[in-house]
Amino acid sequence: MERLASFSSDPFDKPPCRGCSSYLTEPYVKCAECGPPPFLLCLQCFTRGFEYKKHQSDHTYEIMTSDFPVLDPNWTAQEEMSLLEAVMDCGFGNWQDVANQMCTKSKEECEKHYMKHFINNPLFASTLLNLKQAEEAQQHETAIPFHSADDPPRPAFDSLLSRDMAGYMPARADFVEEFDNYAEWDLRDIDFVEDDSDILHALKIAVVDIYHSRLKERQRRKKIIRDHGLINLRKFQILERRYPKEVQDLYETMRRFARILGPVEHDKFIESHALEFELRREIKRLQEYRAAGITNFCSARTYDHLKKSRDEERLKRTMLSEVLQYIQDSSACQQWLSRQADIDSGLTPTVPVPSTTGRRSAPPLNLTGLPGTEKLNEKEKELCQMVRLVPGAYLEYKAALVNECNKQGGLRLAQARALIKIDVNKTRKIYDFLIREGYITKA
Incomplete structure (x- = not known):
């Protein structure tokens, strides 16, 4: 990797040619006997036999180029560096932007190559695991999901998203309105003077101590919000949607205990329960296979396919009782037929069958006199x-x-x-x- 680092795609990152002071472009020549600093020459100066101080034209030299494969025969070292720089600039997963920045590879090629050689490569797995464990040991109590440098969203003032963020101001990394916002009012009339009695002086000191405790509570709440990444509410909600509905309910219930566990411990707690839920669901599925006499996964796939077909047929048969309820209503029958046609064609039914409760729809809202x-x-x-x-x-x-x-x-x-x-x-x-x-x- 150190060798690859010397082949930067930007010529401004390398020293200029010692002969003509022009910016170097690959391939160029590096003297193997002079340096440090490295003595670099462009091909034109090298062919002229340029000499300078201790450097002689008969010195041994190296041809510096990145036009050679490293991990894949179809990818040069220059393209490897360009891919890593593009992923750092555009973010992991934005493969179309990465491909646009590289200009030499397609979106699919970038994604496949990166996942194969930099994510799923066993050569790097152990190294990355050791680095991750060292980082966790060093920053055990630090915030993982969110830091002030993560550039949280900047919604418009008094917008819906701004209210969801509790008035957080990303530019100042603080809130418009603090917790216990009027705590300072208790100190506005306090003034320590020499002729105060001992009781009055002690009373003022007690008020200041109370104010300090309220400040500590304010900072504690800010730390909880920062450590658990609660500022970026949308990102937090996206992370929650990764889990099944049952785990999401548990996540919502256990959120109040997050301040006790800390960010790392709380995430491990939720992940362990999510894993337990997946294991229970898989065990239940295997028990269903065993009860049906299935002993291999090939038969299990056939069983799942047939079960899905039986459920669809059962749904069609039960819908006949529904249409009998609306036989006197032509509109309801038409909606039922449309729904049945969607199911027969393999589509999700979009037309709901009306309820028989006779509930009337609400009349249109009268906008007269309403603000806006x-x-x-x-x-x-x-x-x-x-x-x-x-x-x-x-x-x-x-x-x-x-x-x-x-x-x-x-x-x-x-x-x-x-x-x-x-x-x-x-x-x-x-x-x-x-x-x-x-x-x-x-x-």
């Missing part, structure tokens, strides 16, 4: 009436979605639901309306 109505156009007014959403809330949701779309270059429905904590059906209608009107674009 004058800022809406006719289509937006119609949307607010049908969704029964007050104009002020709609404008706030619209601004949050538009800002997030501009920041991310596109927006998915799942991201919109994470930003807007309302009924998912209303969120879908707002999302579809903004897509249709061109305010936002799909990711």
Whole structure:
């Protein structure tokens, strides 16, 4: 790796040619007898037999080039360095940006090569494990998910995301409003003077001690937020969604104990329960196979396929009882037939069968006199009436979605639901309306 480090793709990172002072481009010549510092020459000066002080034209030399394979016959050392620099610049997983920066390899080639030689390579696995263990031993009590240098999101002031971040200001790495924000008010009238009695002086000292304890509590809460990465709420929610629903419920329940365990111990605790859940589910599946008389995984795959087919057929048979309930309602029958057609074609049914409770839908919302109505156009007014959403809330949701779309270059429905904590059906209608009107674009 030290040898590769000398072959930088940027000529400004190397000393200039000692003969003509031009920036060196590969291949170039390095004198094997002179140095340090290294005595470097471009090919033109080398062919002229350039000599300088102790350097003579008959000295032994090395040809410096990175046009040779290291890990893969189809990848040169220069391309290996370019790949590592592109991953550092663009981030792991952004393979299209990595390929665009490299210009010589495709997205699939970059991903396949990096995963094969730098992630799944057993040669590096033990070294990386030792480095990770040494880092954990050195920084056992430090914050892993979040540091102030991680550049947390910078939402607009008074936006929905800003309120979710509790008014956190990334530029100052602090909050607009502190915990126990008015603790300093108790000290504003305290003044230590010489003619204070002993009791009054002791009372003032006690007030100051109380204030110090409140400051410690404020700092303790900040440390919990920083150590557990709770500032970047969206990132925290994405990490939670990796787990099954049962583990997510456990995560939510155990969150209040995170301040006791610490970030590393808390993550290990959740991971251990997630592993236990996976093991229990796998054991249950194997017990089901054993009860059915299956003894190999080839038969298990056939069993799963047939079980899925039987469940689909059973679903179709039970739907006949549903249509009998709506036989007197032509609209309900039409919706049932559409749903049945989707199931027969292998699609997810999108048309729900109406309920027989006779519940009437709510009337459109009257926007007369509501604040913010004058800022809406006719289509937006119609949307607010049908969704029964007050104009002020709609404008706030619209601004949050538009800002997030501009920041991310596109927006998915799942991201919109994470930003807007309302009924998912209303969120879908707002999302579809903004897509249709061109305010936002799909990711």
